[in-house]
Amino acid sequence: MPWIIQLCIITGFLLLGKFFGTIFHLPIPGSVIGMILLLGALIAGLAKLEWVEKAAAFQIKHLTLLFVPLVIGLFLSPNLIPLFDWSFIAALIVSSLCCLLGTAFSVEWFEKRKRRIHK
Known part of the structure; x- marks a missing residue:
């Protein structure tokens, strides 16, 4: 297709x-x-x-290209970084890890399913 x-x-x-x-x-x-x-x-x-x-x-x-403007914006405005408190940073890290793990497990599951179907 x-x-x-x-x-x-x-x-x-x-x-x-x-x-x-x-x-x-x-x-x-x-x-x-x-x-x-x-x-x-x-x-x-x-x-x-x-x-x-x-x-x-x-x-x-x-996908990494989508994050470039965000990172550049933070580098150009370093005075904004102290405005984020620790709870925000912790939530950002935990949610990012959850997304990564969810994606990894989903891809692994689909790959196993794909191999089973093609056998």
């Missing part, structure tokens, strides 16, 4: 998640809801991993 179509599928789930978040006034960001919907569709077999695999791999590969 062409890369641009895969990107459109991922974007479709993003927009669907934002729609549900807005309609039902959910406290979870629409992008997270969209990824949960995509995960559910993949698990249920409504969507195939091949439909989004290349575009998702590209986005993950270039």
